Amino acid sequence: MLNHDIVIIGAGVSGSAIxxxxxxxxxxxxxxxxxxxxxxxxxxxxxxIIHAGYDAPEGSLMASLNVEGNAMMDSWSEELDIPFQRIxxxxxxxxxxxxxxxxxxxxxxxxxxxPHLEIIDRQRLKQLEPHIAQxxxxxxxxxxxxxxxxxxxxxxxxxxxVQNGVRFLFDAEVLSIDKIDQGFCVLTSKGKVLTxxxxxxxxxxxxxxxxxxxxxxxxxIPRKGEYVLLDKKAGKHVRHTIFQLxxxxxxxxxxxxxxxxxxxxxxxxEDVQDKEALxxxxxxxxxxxxxxxxTVQDLPMHMIITSFAGLRAHHPAHEFIIEEVKDVxxxxxxxxxxxxxxxxxxxxGKKVAKWxxxxxxxxxxxxxQPRRKGLNHLYAINSHQKNALIQKDPRYGNIVCRCExxxxxxxxxxxxxxxxxxxxDGVKRRVRAGMGRCxxxxxxxxxxxxxxxxxxxxxxxxxxxxxxxxxxxxxNNKEDLL
Amino acid sequence: MRKVRxxxxxxxxxxxxxxxxxxxxxxxxxxxxxxxxxxxxxxxxCIHNGFxxxxxxxxxxxxxxxxxxxxxxKNQNILYSLNTMVTNISKDKIITAVNPSExxxxxxxxxxxxxxxxxxxxxxxxxxxGTRPAGIYxxxxxxxxxxxxxxxxxxxxxxxxxxxxxLIMARRMTLEGAKVKMVxxxxxxxxxxxxxxxxxxxxxxxxxxxxxxxxxxxxxRRLEAVWIAQVxxxxxxxxTRERISCDTLLLSCGLIPENELxxxxxIELSDQTKGPKVNESLETNIPGVFACGNxxxxxxxxxxxxxxxxxxxxxxxxxxxxxxxxxxxxxxVEAGNGVRYTVPSRMxxxxxxxxxxxxxxxxxxxxxxxxxxxxxxxxxMRRPFRIATPGEMVQILLTKKQLEGIDLQRIRIELxxxxxxx
Numbered sequence: 001m002l003n004h005d006i007v008i009i010g011a012g013v014s015g016s017a018i019x020x021x022x023x024x025x026x027x028x029x030x031x032x033x034x035x036x037x038x039x040x041x042x043x044x045x046x047x048x049i050i051h052a053g054y055d056a057p058e059g060s061l062m063a064s065l066n067v068e069g070n071a072m073m074d075s076w077s078e079e080l081d082i083p084f085q086r087i088x089x090x091x092x093x094x095x096x097x098x099x100x101x102x103x104x105x106x107x108x109x110x111x112x113x114x115p116h117l118e119i120i121d122r123q124r125l126k127q128l129e130p131h132i133a134q135x136x137x138x139x140x141x142x143x144x145x146x147x148x149x150x151x152x153x154x155x156x157x158x159x160x161x162v163q164n165g166v167r168f169l170f171d172a173e174v175l176s177i178d179k180i181d182q183g184f185c186v187l188t189s190k191g192k193v194l195t196x197x198x199x200x201x202x203x204x205x206x207x208x209x210x211x212x213x214x215x216x217x218x219x220x221i222p223r224k225g226e227y228v229l230l231d232k233k234a235g236k237h238v239r240h241t242i243f244q245l246x247x248x249x250x251x252x253x254x255x256x257x258x259x260x261x262x263x264x265x266x267x268x269x270e271d272v273q274d275k276e277a278l279x280x281x282x283x284x285x286x287x288x289x290x291x292x293x294x295t296v297q298d299l300p301m302h303m304i305i306t307s308f309a310g311l312r313a314h315h316p317a318h319e320f321i322i323e324e325v326k327d328v329x330x331x332x333x334x335x336x337x338x339x340x341x342x343x344x345x346x347x348x349g350k351k352v353a354k355w356x357x358x359x360x361x362x363x364x365x366x367x368x369q370p371r372r373k374g375l376n377h378l379y380a381i382n383s384h385q386k387n388a389l390i391q392k393d394p395r396y397g398n399i400v401c402r403c404e405x406x407x408x409x410x411x412x413x414x415x416x417x418x419x420x421x422x423x424x425d426g427v428k429r430r431v432r433a434g435m436g437r438c439x440x441x442x443x444x445x446x447x448x449x450x451x452x453x454x455x456x457x458x459x460x461x462x463x464x465x466x467x468x469x470x471x472x473x474x475x476n477n478k479e480d481l482l
Numbered sequence: 483m484r485k486v487r488x489x490x491x492x493x494x495x496x497x498x499x500x501x502x503x504x505x506x507x508x509x510x511x512x513x514x515x516x517x518x519x520x521x522x523x524x525x526x527x528c529i530h531n532g533f534x535x536x537x538x539x540x541x542x543x544x545x546x547x548x549x550x551x552x553x554x555x556k557n558q559n560i561l562y563s564l565n566t567m568v569t570n571i572s573k574d575k576i577i578t579a580v581n582p583s584e585x586x587x588x589x590x591x592x593x594x595x596x597x598x599x600x601x602x603x604x605x606x607x608x609x610x611x612g613t614r615p616a617g618i619y620x621x622x623x624x625x626x627x628x629x630x631x632x633x634x635x636x637x638x639x640x641x642x643x644x645x646x647x648x649l650i651m652a653r654r655m656t657l658e659g660a661k662v663k664m665v666x667x668x669x670x671x672x673x674x675x676x677x678x679x680x681x682x683x684x685x686x687x688x689x690x691x692x693x694x695x696x697x698x699x700x701x702x703r704r705l706e707a708v709w710i711a712q713v714x715x716x717x718x719x720x721x722t723r724e725r726i727s728c729d730t731l732l733l734s735c736g737l738i739p740e741n742e743l744x745x746x747x748x749i750e751l752s753d754q755t756k757g758p759k760v761n762e763s764l765e766t767n768i769p770g771v772f773a774c775g776n777x778x779x780x781x782x783x784x785x786x787x788x789x790x791x792x793x794x795x796x797x798x799x800x801x802x803x804x805x806x807x808x809x810x811x812x813x814x815v816e817a818g819n820g821v822r823y824t825v826p827s828r829m830x831x832x833x834x835x836x837x838x839x840x841x842x843x844x845x846x847x848x849x850x851x852x853x854x855x856x857x858x859x860x861x862x863m864r865r866p867f868r869i870a871t872p873g874e875m876v877q878i879l880l881t882k883k884q885l886e887g888i889d890l891q892r893i894r895i896e897l898x899x900x901x902x903x904x
Contacts, residue, residue, distance in 0.1 A: 280612060305607060306605075395582065397580050397583070397586075399580060437601075438601050441601065441623050469703040470615060471704060481637035482638075
């Protein structure tokens with residue numbers, strides 16, 4: 001007797017979107033995540049852009065799922081109670097010779113079904129973006145492009161899946177997968193899981209998972225992207241997501257406001273060997289800054305508050321691989337999900353769910369709950385609502401993170417959600433404590449204290465930055481440490 | 483809306499001395515808004531001694547120094563709200579704050595003293611490449627763990643930056659059982675006090691590597707090592723790269739006055755100090771709004787903070803008694819050769835008391851020179867010094883007498899000295 005219908009490997013945006021869509025049906029689903037939290041790989045470190053969909057080649061899965069995912073984002077953000085803004089994007093052309101390429105991009109976008117695309121001249125561009133580079137000659141304007149917080153989207157999809165019966169297992173690294181009668185035996189660091197189906201949404205590790213069961217080997221190349229994040233004081237420097245049309249000098253970087261009002265600049269693009277190589281480099285950061293200056297003037301680079309790197313899960317075919325593996329029935333790959341993966345994830349979830357729905361003729365559960373209530377955020381409510389919240393629970397009046405004005409109440413809430421924050425990064429990504437200009441210098445000791453207190457009986461020594469060995473405290477004073 | 487004549491934003495060393503300054507000048511309607519659960523600010527975690535030599539003529543610890551002020555505040559029944567975060571101040575002095583017992587509330591003040599202190603520059607702002615593991619702390623955060631919570635943030639420590647908190651923490655971590663491998667300083671000189679270099683590093687044989695910086699960080703979960711390299715004329719020399727294994731990196735790379743609220747209310751800030759531009763009364767460009775302590779400019783000794791803040795309190799009371807109407811004749815106080823900035827940056831001779839302390843920092847290490855003050859282009863003071871370093875604040879006293887004879891258009895402070903080459 002197999003105890004699960006479906007095992008999803010990976011709790012990033014793909015795995016979580018699939019979990020949410022499959023939770024519409026009466027299925028026993030478990031999501032295995034090797035890290036201690038959702039959104040710990042490619043999903044956590046990217047541009048946070050919901051692309052319009054003019055980039056991918058006509059007829060590709062990337063193109064169709066991007067445009068479909070973009071269109072779904074309004075209803076998903078509403079149902080899942082997360083912020084999403086269609087701020088529009090601009091592909092800026094810096095030389096006259098580039099205009100035919102801009103036209104090509106426009107034509108491709110039209111064929112891909114991108115709505116409201118237009119090519120705008122220098123004057124209109126200057127109106128839309130006063131800080132645009134002097135030598136900009138025109139741009140492709142896509143009003144349907146938007147911005148989202150990747151973590152909140154990921155969390156919302158996962159929490160909604162939990163509401164509808166999906167289980168998430170963290171710190172559960174898949175070690176091997178064996179084909180057994182009618183299904184699979186998945187050996188994890190947390191024990192064996194027997195399942196009828198496996199969905200491989202393992203991001204940069206999708207090849208490792210795929211190659212455990214299939215004779216047709218896959219390769220995923222981690223492609224690093226480095227970013228710098230600027231203070232909210234710089235957040236209004238541009239109003240749209242600004243891309244640079246590639247020139248013979250190479251590909252540029254994007255400059256965009258984030259959904260929380262910071263300014264994000266990046267990424268670089270470099271293939272690396274190490275799938276854990278989340279380090280920034282001196283050259284990478286310098287490149288990001290230099291390239292951004294080509295499209296946007298007067299960038300206040302002294303307002304950088306942090307830098308980070310992410311790894312794209314690049315497939316050599318540069319295409320989403322979403323299919324049942326030919327020599328392994330019941331095993332579905334969701335691989336090569338690099339940009340526009342975030343934009344496409346609702347459509348990816350829908351596509352995979354449809355495969356199951358059609359195969360087994362599934363009917364949606366009568367009690368499926370599509371709505372999920374997000375966390376209380378003081379910054380998102382008015383003063384009457386704030387006072388009502390504080391009156392109900394005074395901890396919402398105790399500000400712990402002074403840069404982002406995050407209260408103890410919000411942090412406590414994050415620790416007791418359906419998918420709880422268990423580490424400092426878990427708290428930070430859910431409620432933004434430590435995301436501001438002092439980067440946690442002020443609130444770190446307090447958040448560690450709250451995390452210990454709220455996870456019954458834990459000591460400060462057991463609290464980590466992001467699971468495993470990422471402890472903050474080495475011992476007590478005067479303890480023999482060396 | 484609640485009305486209070488004088489509101490002080492921040493109950494740290496500056497706020498406390500400002501309150502007492504105002505109280506002694508005769509003001510009774512005062513309120514302190516403090517975000518922590520106790521008064522005293524950063525002094526509460528500074529358990530080392532060396533505070534109060536100038537003010538009380540004895541050596542106190544940080545908490546003892548703070549208690550001298552907070553006890554008097556309690557004795558005098560001055561009102562203060564703890565756990566209270568100010569979220570906004572408007573141009574017309576309406577303060578919005580939040581705390582657990584009152585929720586979100588507003589106060590209309592007649593005068594305000596800004597005393598919010600400063601923050602440490604974090605790793606992100608330093609743009610150090612590498613991974614982002616646990617084990618990287620600002621020196622003050624580590625100080626809080628060790629001194630307030632009794633917890634050690636690590637065992638093998640490298641300290642970047644030789645600011646005073648970093649130096650103090652080198653000694654502190656050593657005493658509590660950690661191995662401090664070195665202090666790395668990008669500049670060819672330390673930005674800390676000489677006495678701290680002697681008492682916190684030399685006495686414990688902790689090497690100070692000048693003209694070096696951290697260029698890379700290793701470790702995916704917890705810090706495993708940092709790479710350091712020599713810096714020459716602002717450039718990193720790659721051939722000097724060296725790997726130092728450690729589980730902890732403390733950052734003591736400068737303090738930034740915390741002026742988010744000031745900026746919100748439209749106060750003019752100085753690019754040099756990152757604090758408000760003030761006149762001889764420590765008054766900002768908004769009449770009735772004063773600033774003192776580290777929110778105004780970063781001080782080296784708390785005693786000077788107390789002196790400055792006490793004057794801000796006194797001046798706020800003068801304003802409350804007699805809000806000045808009409809334009810005052812203010813002249814600029816300029817930072818000349820070798821001087822990074824001056825506080826105040828402008829002054830009004832008529833409003834000046836019989837003497838006025840002008841505080842400034844030099845831009846490099848100088849030996850055997852003179853601090854000179856010019857009124858217009860006429861030198862009115864020339865004071866000798868043995869050594870002047872950027873780590874130590876300099877204070878000179880201008881007297882009204884010196885300035886009265888001239889048709890004052892500007893004051894300039896500058897150095898006559900040679901740069902120390904060693």
